[in-house]
Amino acid sequence: MSWAGKILRVDLTSGTVKSEALKMDWARAYLGSRGLGTKYLVEEVDATVDPLSPANKIIWATGPLTGTMASTGGRYTVITKSPLTGAIACSNSGGYWGAEFKMAGWDMVIFEGRSATPVYLYVNDDVAELRDASHLWGKSVWETEETLKKSLQDPLTRVSSIGKAGENGVLYAAVVNDLHRAAGRSGVGTVMGSKNLKAIAVRGTKGVGNIHNPKAFMKAIAEKKQILKDNAVTGAGLPAYGTQVLMNVINEVGGLPTRNHRDNQFEGAKDISAEAMATPRATDGKKQLVTNQACFGCTIACGRISKMDQGHFTVSNKPQYWNASGGLEYEAAWALGAANGVKDLEALQYATMICNEEGIDPISFGATVGAVMELYDMGVLTKEQLGIDAKFGSAEALAFFVEETVNSRGFGKEIGQGSKRLTAKYGHPDLSMSSKGQEFPAYDGRAIQGIGLAYATSNRGGCHLRGYTIASEVLGIPVKTDPLEHEGKPELVKAFQDATAAFDSSGLCIFTTFAWGLADLAPQMAAACGEEFTTEELEKIGERIWNMEREFNNRAGFTAKDDSLPKRLLSEACKTGPATGKVNMLAEMMPKYYAARGWDAEGRPTAETRERLSL
Amino acid sequence: MQKLLHINADKCTGCLQCEMACSYENYGTFATAKSRIKVFDFHTTGKKVPYTCTQCDEAWCLHACPVEAITLDKATGAKVVNEATCVGCKVCTIACPFGTINYVEETGKVQKCDLCGGDPACASACPTGAITFIDANWTGLGKMEQWANKLGNQPSAT
Numbered sequence: 001m002s003w004a005g006k007i008l009r010v011d012l013t014s015g016t017v018k019s020e021a022l023k024m025d026w027a028r029a030y031l032g033s034r035g036l037g038t039k040y041l042v043e044e045v046d047a048t049v050d051p052l053s054p055a056n057k058i059i060w061a062t063g064p065l066t067g068t069m070a071s072t073g074g075r076y077t078v079i080t081k082s083p084l085t086g087a088i089a090c091s092n093s094g095g096y097w098g099a100e101f102k103m104a105g106w107d108m109v110i111f112e113g114r115s116a117t118p119v120y121l122y123v124n125d126d127v128a129e130l131r132d133a134s135h136l137w138g139k140s141v142w143e144t145e146e147t148l149k150k151s152l153q154d155p156l157t158r159v160s161s162i163g164k165a166g167e168n169g170v171l172y173a174a175v176v177n178d179l180h181r182a183a184g185r186s187g188v189g190t191v192m193g194s195k196n197l198k199a200i201a202v203r204g205t206k207g208v209g210n211i212h213n214p215k216a217f218m219k220a221i222a223e224k225k226q227i228l229k230d231n232a233v234t235g236a237g238l239p240a241y242g243t244q245v246l247m248n249v250i251n252e253v254g255g256l257p258t259r260n261h262r263d264n265q266f267e268g269a270k271d272i273s274a275e276a277m278a279t280p281r282a283t284d285g286k287k288q289l290v291t292n293q294a295c296f297g298c299t300i301a302c303g304r305i306s307k308m309d310q311g312h313f314t315v316s317n318k319p320q321y322w323n324a325s326g327g328l329e330y331e332a333a334w335a336l337g338a339a340n341g342v343k344d345l346e347a348l349q350y351a352t353m354i355c356n357e358e359g360i361d362p363i364s365f366g367a368t369v370g371a372v373m374e375l376y377d378m379g380v381l382t383k384e385q386l387g388i389d390a391k392f393g394s395a396e397a398l399a400f401f402v403e404e405t406v407n408s409r410g411f412g413k414e415i416g417q418g419s420k421r422l423t424a425k426y427g428h429p430d431l432s433m434s435s436k437g438q439e440f441p442a443y444d445g446r447a448i449q450g451i452g453l454a455y456a457t458s459n460r461g462g463c464h465l466r467g468y469t470i471a472s473e474v475l476g477i478p479v480k481t482d483p484l485e486h487e488g489k490p491e492l493v494k495a496f497q498d499a500t501a502a503f504d505s506s507g508l509c510i511f512t513t514f515a516w517g518l519a520d521l522a523p524q525m526a527a528a529c530g531e532e533f534t535t536e537e538l539e540k541i542g543e544r545i546w547n548m549e550r551e552f553n554n555r556a557g558f559t560a561k562d563d564s565l566p567k568r569l570l571s572e573a574c575k576t577g578p579a580t581g582k583v584n585m586l587a588e589m590m591p592k593y594y595a596a597r598g599w600d601a602e603g604r605p606t607a608e609t610r611e612r613l614s615l
Numbered sequence: 616m617q618k619l620l621h622i623n624a625d626k627c628t629g630c631l632q633c634e635m636a637c638s639y640e641n642y643g644t645f646a647t648a649k650s651r652i653k654v655f656d657f658h659t660t661g662k663k664v665p666y667t668c669t670q671c672d673e674a675w676c677l678h679a680c681p682v683e684a685i686t687l688d689k690a691t692g693a694k695v696v697n698e699a700t701c702v703g704c705k706v707c708t709i710a711c712p713f714g715t716i717n718y719v720e721e722t723g724k725v726q727k728c729d730l731c732g733g734d735p736a737c738a739s740a741c742p743t744g745a746i747t748f749i750d751a752n753w754t755g756l757g758k759m760e761q762w763a764n765k766l767g768n769q770p771s772a773t
Contacts, residue, residue: 069740103645103647205649206646207649208646209645209646290661296631301628323660324659324661
């Protein structure tokens, strides 16, 4: 086993911290991280709970391979009930925090209740205690990390925290660790803030040592690292260009949603692409991209570190943003850029830094700004209401809105509620490009049929990371399928969703799956945790996790009608490129998807399915 | 031939595979806190730099030790701490100009890089070639080659 075998339970209401033994039967059935944390949540929290009430819980969970030498073994997941969607929230992050927490000797920490005053959790191996955080409240993520490291006199402390957005109730506030790695989606940071919990500061010196078969493990991880190195995506594309390698690729297939999905190709794609980041600027002759950066244990290293043009209007009088900082990744570059028609690469970098600094999800934020700009274009919202001329393409409006949103000022308060609530308030709910209330990321469900189905059926609402069929439909991994074709996609979506759930729950990064399948994860899991973790067993565990999440959502009140896409994707055809004339064929795909899943017409797992998966 | 750990910080991504390899080699556990090689992440510049003992010939730590617990491994050139002899006085940690020998609370002894007896785990684990174990006399060979390549003339055809 490579679970630590211990969890922390923190009652914020009473201020107590307890150690508990990990339920090993659950660990074997749900692995760790996403699966295991969700198992604890669904067993302990009523699905109908108000997400921002003390009765909701929030869990930081590592996986069995977190903190080991397996490539990308630094991941953790934050699990709670989402205030943005009302569905399960499950946001994964890299950086170093997860491994540090595991090396302190803990698999997860469960927070219950609500503290009367701001607190942070301090963990130093066996020592775990709540401490006053009133001096940190009102501080950004970056200030919080710096302040804690200084006051603890330990620069090696790792911090997972919220910025002002999480304190102020922005519904898509993120939990951020190591300055610019985030459990970004579904408002996990909002729940953290609602509990008056500012940060978790961790120092772990014990390490992860209880590997089932160390010799087999070291051999397996070395072989699998070699596969990552030899693969064109994980060995070359991602380290050189990051996820931004996709910008031009997705635009070429006509799948780059633009101006709130009015268009499906962006004329400014090349200006906000990986290639643009690596090209010297006309203004100062320097490239925006400084270097790449790995998360803990990662031999891919897709992370971006960038530096802004000091003369750019967003930072010319703000030298605190002139240092190197987390750079643009594809989803953020799309949401802050194409979704709003903004092609000013420096403005996008500024906005992404503010998202990191104060902790918000750039996808939901950017997509909501896209909806605002469309409402402005239609004359529904005015300059007086917004405080700025918010025409599509305005970098000034983007920069203004990001500041207003993280600080909950002016119209930023409404942008902070997400596109579903905002568009409904102004009488145009169809203009929210979301499923289950969570905004879509950077792929058009009309031009890429499978991802549309994946959005509609994702357990956390609009999301590419529950079933990244782009790998198959655009990149040809593991086999090429036609993005315009909807036949065969229900089965493809299911396979991706189940495999992803297993990977997410192991503690490794989903980006390994550009090169690995479950057959590559299995020997690493088997050597670390026990021989029973075969490829087939991992497949089954993945499917079990998916159905567990689904049943939580069903209990929370979601039904088959919530497995939907906005009208625009179902009836307004793509206007340009290879996908011209296409809409998403959701109605064709959905019955087949339910059949493949073993669900009834209401989207509920049948008794037979539940029994097959030991639910 | 004596070999040395050679650091090329430009290639470091900050993945900490070296730190895990070091702790696993010496303690049988993945614990970056126990590593004898440390990667420094200068986040305001984006620089990541692995750093460890360079095995000085006239090693300050070795000369400072009052009980001769630090000795030369003639085969590898490493300066090695003999834990049975070390009394935990920490004078070596003061003597070392580079900070690469450190006290370990759990054992009451000091620890430093010993080149893993001639096959350093950190170099084997580094995925990018930022840490290599190469001929001590020719640590500059790679850079020389790089610069030489800039000077290259085309084979003369005229």
